[in-house]
Amino acid sequence: MSEKKSNMYKQMEDLFQFILKNVDKSKVSSKNKSQIREEIVGLQSFVIGARPARIAIVGRRGAGKSSLINAIFGEQKAEVGDYKSQTGSGKWYLFENELGGIDILDTRGLGESHNPEEAVLAESPIEEVKQSVKHKCPDVILFLCKGKEVGARIDEDLEQLLQLKKDVLAMHAYDVPIVGIVTQVDELAPASNSEPPFDHPKKQENMTATVHMLEEKMKEIITTPVKVIPISAYVEYEEGEITYDRRWNIDLLLDYLITELPKEAQVIIAKLSKIKSVQKKLARNIGKSVMTVTGLIAATPVPIADMPVITGLQISMIGTIAMISGTKLNRKTIIQFVGAMGMNVGVGVALREVSRQLVKVFPGAGSIISGTIASAGTYALCEAAITYFIDSKTTEEAKEVYEQQFEKQKRKGEEK
Numbered sequence: 001m002s003e004k005k006s007n008m009y010k011q012m013e014d015l016f017q018f019i020l021k022n023v024d025k026s027k028v029s030s031k032n033k034s035q036i037r038e039e040i041v042g043l044q045s046f047v048i049g050a051r052p053a054r055i056a057i058v059g060r061r062g063a064g065k066s067s068l069i070n071a072i073f074g075e076q077k078a079e080v081g082d083y084k085s086q087t088g089s090g091k092w093y094l095f096e097n098e099l100g101g102i103d104i105l106d107t108r109g110l111g112e113s114h115n116p117e118e119a120v121l122a123e124s125p126i127e128e129v130k131q132s133v134k135h136k137c138p139d140v141i142l143f144l145c146k147g148k149e150v151g152a153r154i155d156e157d158l159e160q161l162l163q164l165k166k167d168v169l170a171m172h173a174y175d176v177p178i179v180g181i182v183t184q185v186d187e188l189a190p191a192s193n194s195e196p197p198f199d200h201p202k203k204q205e206n207m208t209a210t211v212h213m214l215e216e217k218m219k220e221i222i223t224t225p226v227k228v229i230p231i232s233a234y235v236e237y238e239e240g241e242i243t244y245d246r247r248w249n250i251d252l253l254l255d256y257l258i259t260e261l262p263k264e265a266q267v268i269i270a271k272l273s274k275i276k277s278v279q280k281k282l283a284r285n286i287g288k289s290v291m292t293v294t295g296l297i298a299a300t301p302v303p304i305a306d307m308p309v310i311t312g313l314q315i316s317m318i319g320t321i322a323m324i325s326g327t328k329l330n331r332k333t334i335i336q337f338v339g340a341m342g343m344n345v346g347v348g349v350a351l352r353e354v355s356r357q358l359v360k361v362f363p364g365a366g367s368i369i370s371g372t373i374a375s376a377g378t379y380a381l382c383e384a385a386i387t388y389f390i391d392s393k394t395t396e397e398a399k400e401v402y403e404q405q406f407e408k409q410k411r412k413g414e415e416k
Contacts, residue, residue: 009048011331012319016044019312023297026309032296039293040313042263043286047320049264052094053257054136056105056176058129058161059144064183064233065106068144069095071233071250073272076240078106092136099326100268105132130167137172139261141165143218144181147188147230150210150217158221165222177260180214180228181253182207186246196232196248229253251275258282271326279390283321287382290317291375298374310374317378318385325389340395341384341402372413380406 023036057065066078077095094101143161145154161178168176185207186194193200198207211228218226229252236244254273258266258281270282294310315334322329322337384402387393393401 012047012316012329015312015316015319016040016048019309019316022308022312026297028297036293036296036309039289043289043313043316043320045263046267046286047316047323050267050323051264052096052101052103053261053265053269054092054103054105054139055257056129056133056138056141057144058141058164059181059183060146060149060157063144063146063149065144067233067235068142068181068183068231069104069106070235071231071247072102072254073097074235074242074274076237092132097272099271099274102269102272103136105129105136105138129164133164133168134171137168137174138176139265140257141176141178142181143178144183145214147182147185147207147210150182150213154214154217155221158217162222178218178222178224179253179256179260180218180226182210182214182228182230183233185210185230186232186234186248194246196246198232198248227256229256251277254278255281267320267324270324274326276390279324280386283324283386283390284382286317286320287379290314290382291378294378295372295375310378314378314381317382321382321385322389327389337385337388337395337398340399341381342399372410376406376409376413379409380404 019040020037023033023040026033028036057068059065069078070076073095075097092103092105094103096102141161141164143157145157165176165178168174185198186196188203188206188210190200190202193203198204207230211230215226215228218228230249231253232246232248233250234244234246235242251273254269254275255278258270258278261269266282270279273279290313293313297309315338318337319329319334322333327333380402383405384398387401388395388398
């Protein structure tokens with residue numbers, strides 16, 4: 001970890017410690033304190049414990065494993081083999097760029113009849129995968145199946161996949177989710193409709209049929225709740241630049257993964273996706289969590305004493321949303337944004353010194369803050385941060401969103 005990154009995380013860690021310390025001093029009930037601490041620790045894991053997602057990609061040769069990796073990054077990260085499998089021994093690879101990385105277990109295809117170009121370490125593909133997950137537990141397994149081959153000897157593949165799921169549970173006490181991926185749907189008939197959004201009625205019918213077929217097979221053999229997503233990951237590159245892009249539903253896949261991955265793996269994959277809908281979903285999930293906490297804290301007889309916690313949580317939320325967007329997080333960035341929204345945290349206040357210098361000012365609150373006001377302000381700040389950091393709007397536009405959302409949420413709260 002670089003010194004700059006280390007300092008950033010140190011500042012955020014100090015901020016969370018400050019918040020937790022003040023929760024202990026607060027006047028809220030013991031029951032609410034327990035819930036508040038749980039929410040804060042959960043939020044802390046997004047930032048302090050952030051790590052690359054660990055994704056195992058399993059499927060037959062030609063199912064499009066390498067293409068999917070490239071599609072997620074929007075860059076040529078993995079070599080695509082047109083005729084022979086390029087991936088030999090099942091190994092974890094860290095694919096990364098300036099925004100972060102993903103740990104991907106990219107294996108040779110199930111049921112292969114030829115040797116891949118790399119040397120292999122086990123007798124069968126599934127044995128290689130088992131060796132790899134022994135030392136590193138996957139967060140999720142993506143089972144890739146080519147659209148035209150969904151019905152081709154799939155039972156054998158799924159039986160092996162079920163055994164792998166059981167092995168992960170036995171090794172790591174983790175019930176790893178499996179997501180079915182129907183790949184290369186652009187190649188389904190009719191061939192003339194090969195460009196997204198693939199809206200030809202017959203194309204839609206064929207895609208629906210393949211998804212249904214894989215769903216039924218997975219339900220029959222794996223017997224857990226099943227999610228199957230159809231995708232196209234075809235992209236052409238020249239000298240590292242995209243020259244032709246036929247990606248489709250990659251955003252839907254990443255959006256779903258956000259719900260399946262552990263909290264500590266969500267921020268980095270949201271950054272890497274560069275997909276605003278994915279980033280906004282995660283940002284709003286975090287905002288809802290902070291709203292819950294600020295509402296509980298403020299709904300006490302003497303909430304003004306708890307203002308350091310409320311303001312600290314809001315600042316941590318803003319910093320986390322900035323990280324999700326891919327913005328380089330620093331003290332100046334947060335202070336400028338918070339100041340533009342009308343919250344005075346003092347010029348030159350460093351996050352690592354927040355426990356001594358944080359000024360407790362909340363716009364429109366007066367001397368006593370109700371839970372409604374605190375929750376409305378948190379929601380408004382969340383939406384304003386999304387506008388500024390994720391949508392790349394101006395501080396003036398973000399302030400307008402803040403004011404509109406604050407009034408809207410305050411009215412909703414008063415009507416309850």
